[in-house]
Amino acid sequence: MYNFDRIIDRKGTNAYKLDLREAYFGSEDVIPLWVADMDFAAPPEVQKAIQERSQHEIYGYTVRKEPFRKAIADWQAYKHNWNVNPDWVEFSPGVVPALVISVLAFSNPGDGVIIQTPVYYPFYHVVEDNDRELLKNSLVEKNGRYEINFDEFEEMAAKPSTKIFMMCNPHNPVSRVWTKEELLRIHEICLKHNVLVLADEIHSDLTLFGHKHIPFASLNEEAANNCLVFMAPSKTFNIAGFSTSYVISSNEKLLRAYRKKQNGLQMHMGHVFSGVITETAYNEGREWLKELIAYIEGNIQFVKDFIQNNIKGVKVIEPEATYLLWLDFKEWGMEQNELKRFLIDKAKVGLSDGSTFGAEGKGYMRLNVASPRSIIEKALKQIADSRK
Ligand SMILES: Cc1ncc(COP(=O)(O)O)c(C=O)c1O
Structure with missing residues (x-):
């Protein structure tokens, strides 16, 4: 059993997802759920292989x-x-x-x-x-x-x-x-x-x-x-x-x-x-991947349930693959920049701006759910509270 609930502090590792927050969002104060990497430890088997090779001088x-x-x-x-x-x-x-x-x-x-x-x-x-x-x-x-x-x-x-x-x-x-x-x-x-x-x-x-x-x-x-x-x-x-x-x-x-x-x-x-x-x-890495996918599916189900019960006007595009959820915010009726600023300044959540994927992405945001569930829950609660 691998533990995907563990929160790992990525500060000080020059992680793109954290360290480019100021540049991308204009604020450090957002939960970063954007760049497509995961906040989970790499498989221990892979860590071990890297460590072993790095032992050679x-x-x-x-x-x-x-x-x-x-x-x-x-x-x-x-x-x-x-x-x-x-x-x-x-x-x-x-x-x-x-x-x-x-x-x-x-x-x-x-x-x-x-x-x-x-x-x-x-x-x-x-x-x-x-x-x-x-x-x-x-x-x-x-x-x-x-x-x-x-x-x-x-x-x-x-x-x-x-x-x-x-x-x-x-x-x-x-x-x-x-x-x-x-x-x-x-x-x-x-x-x-x-x-x-x-x-x-x-x-x-x-x-x-x-x-x-x-x-x-x-x-x-x-x-x-x-x-x-x-x-x-x-x-x-x-x-x-x-x-x-x-x-x-x-x-x-x-x-x-x-x-x-x-x-x-x-x-x-x-x-x-x-x-x-x-x-x-x-x-x-086969077993690790099986468990990872089960965890991501669990996160996705959690996001869908949470949004349905607590955040009006946001539609989750039914995902078939990846840990990246495509969310439709069009019902909120905001211009893209207004939507972006709202999520950054009010909800303090850092999602990928849908319009960076093309003009068709206006009204959408991409949420990276490859984080411990407690982090995803915190981010969603912040969005729900910001709409109250
Ligand atoms: C569709 C797609 N292709 C390629 C990449 C990145 O590939 P690489 O880092 O090997 O250049 C990504 C990363 O998010 C991606 O989503």
Whole structure:
């Protein structure tokens, strides 16, 4: 039994979530429930591996040998029923850097890249700051569930200058796990129009309430040939401060082009802990993850019950994955800035501003529930009291 109720003081650790409060909220005095990491201790097995490696006094250039790729392949088989040949795996310095590398490798300035908004805000930077055309295929909310506008998606894919679809699955922040039918439709459209799929599946291990993640490349051989999948143990095991991500593609040509660009940018080294952490997390973290997911589901149920009973006018978008809840505050009738200031100044709670994920996020806030339940309860009580 792991203890997720324990409150761990992160002060003095340069934690983004705490130490950037002043910069992001204009106040230190908020309960920080924003940045996507967890306030839980990493699995003790992983801590032990880090401690053991750190005992050695030399931290020189480090290779990731076969156990690294094998641990990833074993994990994919265990978690997603996906048969991965270890040769298909390449280390990457981070999922977002890997997306950048891929955009540089597989498109030219001016080419179109489709994203589905609202979405994790670095997606905008990956496209726009590399001078590609951003094509926003807005997700459509229907009765509290987000769906894909396939007509618009196909129109965008059909433009001759469109080269890439950057998919987020499970989707941050709307918490959808795309179904097999949806993925197949995406695949068919992309294949027909010669659009490469970059599948950011960093949240894939954190599906909830029985939802199952389907890796894009596991759909069928054609899909596998037309995509690169990006994953990491970083979100899953709360080790995002380490560089532990990787790319998978069974298409040798794509993987070779990815490697060439990554080497061209000299971003292939990683650090001394990345191999040992990935191997240990995947080989020894199964039980921890099961308990974590049960705890997060408990937190989500707690939030839903609390809001229903105590906070009028806030809707929880039914989550299918991640520890990030997408909350709809539109009934409060506030402008986005007013809503933001109200939550910071009156409730003293630091949530992610929905509008940072795109214009579609106006009226929404993202709540990170990966904290001990007592902290979540305190934050919700502060919101409820501030409305009295
Ligand atoms: C969808 C998505 N992709 C990527 C990342 C970050 O990946 P990395 O830290 O490996 O660059 C996040 C973090 O929140 C995310 O939500």
